[in-house]
Amino acid sequence: MKQTPLHDEHVALNGRMVDFAGWRMPIQYPTGIPQEHLAVRQDAGVFDVSHMVQLRVLGPDATAFLSWATLNDPAKLRPGQGQYSMLQNDRGGLIDDLYVYRDVDESFLVVANAANVDAVLGHLQALVAAPTPGPFRVVVRDESDAWALLAVQGPSAAAKLDRLVDADLTSIRKNRLVDTTLSGMPVRLARTGYTGEDGFEIFCRPVDAAAVWRLLLEAEVTPCGLGARDTLRLEAGFPLFGHELDASSNPLCTPFAWVVKDKPAFGLEALRAGGCPRRLVGIVLEGRGIAREGYRVLDEAGAEIGRVTSGTVSPLTRTSIALAWVDAAHADEGARVAVEIRGQPVAATVTPPPFYRP
Amino acid sequence: MKIPQELRFAASHEWATEPADGIVTVGITDFAQDQLGDVVFVELPEVGRTLAAGEAAAVVESVKTASDINAPLAGEVVEVNGALLDAPEAINTDAYGEGWLFRLRVTDGDAWGGLLDADAYAAVAEEG
Numbered sequence: 001m002k003q004t005p006l007h008d009e010h011v012a013l014n015g016r017m018v019d020f021a022g023w024r025m026p027i028q029y030p031t032g033i034p035q036e037h038l039a040v041r042q043d044a045g046v047f048d049v050s051h052m053v054q055l056r057v058l059g060p061d062a063t064a065f066l067s068w069a070t071l072n073d074p075a076k077l078r079p080g081q082g083q084y085s086m087l088q089n090d091r092g093g094l095i096d097d098l099y100v101y102r103d104v105d106e107s108f109l110v111v112a113n114a115a116n117v118d119a120v121l122g123h124l125q126a127l128v129a130a131p132t133p134g135p136f137r138v139v140v141r142d143e144s145d146a147w148a149l150l151a152v153q154g155p156s157a158a159a160k161l162d163r164l165v166d167a168d169l170t171s172i173r174k175n176r177l178v179d180t181t182l183s184g185m186p187v188r189l190a191r192t193g194y195t196g197e198d199g200f201e202i203f204c205r206p207v208d209a210a211a212v213w214r215l216l217l218e219a220e221v222t223p224c225g226l227g228a229r230d231t232l233r234l235e236a237g238f239p240l241f242g243h244e245l246d247a248s249s250n251p252l253c254t255p256f257a258w259v260v261k262d263k264p265a266f267g268l269e270a271l272r273a274g275g276c277p278r279r280l281v282g283i284v285l286e287g288r289g290i291a292r293e294g295y296r297v298l299d300e301a302g303a304e305i306g307r308v309t310s311g312t313v314s315p316l317t318r319t320s321i322a323l324a325w326v327d328a329a330h331a332d333e334g335a336r337v338a339v340e341i342r343g344q345p346v347a348a349t350v351t352p353p354p355f356y357r358p
Numbered sequence: 359m360k361i362p363q364e365l366r367f368a369a370s371h372e373w374a375t376e377p378a379d380g381i382v383t384v385g386i387t388d389f390a391q392d393q394l395g396d397v398v399f400v401e402l403p404e405v406g407r408t409l410a411a412g413e414a415a416a417v418v419e420s421v422k423t424a425s426d427i428n429a430p431l432a433g434e435v436v437e438v439n440g441a442l443l444d445a446p447e448a449i450n451t452d453a454y455g456e457g458w459l460f461r462l463r464v465t466d467g468d469a470w471g472g473l474l475d476a477d478a479y480a481a482v483a484e485e486g
Binding site for chain 2: 027032227231289292315320342
């Protein structure tokens with residue numbers, strides 16, 4: 001089991017450590033998941049996401065290669081800009097979802113999910129070498145060991161971080177990446193996140209990670225674990241690979257169809273040919289209960305029309321919310337459905353995410 | 359981890375008070391609430407329902423998992439803690455007090471003595 005550079009910090013804070021994608025990670029601290037969730041919605045929280053994968057895609061054909069290999073369009077990125085993207089297979093589904101940053105002209109930083117490192121790296125390297133439309137003059141390498149990654153999120157995140165860094169954070173727009181120093185330590189700040197709130201992801205040297213973490217805690221940023229990260233992203237309506245998205249998920253049938261740009265790309269024809277017999281939707285329960293992953297979604301006559309992929313009770317609104325893949329005939333906003341909880345149908349309504357907007 | 363001496367316990371982590379006029383109060387232990395994490399939802403049995411010892415009677419759901427709560431003794435449900443429907447976190451903050459789940463009129467008043475005492479339950483909890 002791998003440990004992030006912040007492992008001892010989590011243990012010192014009595015974080016409850018669990019195994020996640022091959023890593024020992026804190027699911028929560030004694031504060032508890034609902035309080036960590038509220039800290040991010042109302043103030044600021046910090047997450048250790050050093051388990052995430054950082055890949056370098058470098059070479060004269062880097063833009064052309066990523067344009068072919070991913071669904072968003074990296075050609076639109078200027079140096080220092082990033083975009084949410086997806087890595088598609090050629091069977092009408094996905095290998096992972098990604099963040100792609102253009103560092104300098106033909107050098108990109110690609111952030112992927114820890115659980116998928118081997119699949120993503122293997123797929124990209126195979127595509128680089130493929131005779132058509134490659135081979136591309138590109139090197140893809142894993143530089144995850146060079147980075148620790150901390151996400152500072154919440155309405156007060158920018159103000160609290162601003163006192164620690166040399167950059168003027170007001171000048172950093174969403175999805176921008178800048179190099180600066182934090183209390184003298186070199187860091188890269190990206191104005192992105194996975195909570196629906198404003199905030200930054202801080203790439204730093206592993207050797208500096210504990211110092212950055214402690215400075216943030218001294219600035220009264222609440223340490224948050226993977227549990228709150230999950231409830232926050234669900235409330236914000238973001239997908240989690242392995243739950244909402246997998247090898248058979250057509251992104252064109254999700255609220256994230258905007259990612260797919262109109263340009264030649266590996267596997268794109270399979271996505272377009274697949275159609276949308278089912279769609280990924282948000283669901284709000286009217287009755288009581290939690291719609292957990294794998295629970296059946298029913299139509300009003302009680303027939304199965306889909307399955308829940310993630311569900312929780314919003315710590316903010318106490319509403320029971322979920323994401324689910326359902327038959328297209330029941331996927332329109334306002335459609336009346338039910339979720340089967342312990343054998344009983346609980347009434348629910350199809351509601352486009354996000355379930356919460358800051 | 360708190361384990362009050364005056365209570366008796368089931369190995370499935372419920373506690374029961376000593377019968378008073380044939381009525382026991384039931385909840386989950388401090389160990390159980392700590393393992394579950396933050397409780398966000400509780401499903402309680404209907405008043406009047408008759409339960410066998412060990413029968414699933416309630417559901418306590420935390421952010422991460424749902425857990426069946428069993429009746430530690432056979433009996434009829436005479437009262438439930440409706441306050442938990444709006445404030446399920448009482449199970450975390452006061453597992454042996456405001457976090458109580460339901461009250462049973464027990465079928466066999468002597469069965470309570472056959473449950474685990476605090477020391478025996480401590481050994482169970484230690485094994486997880």
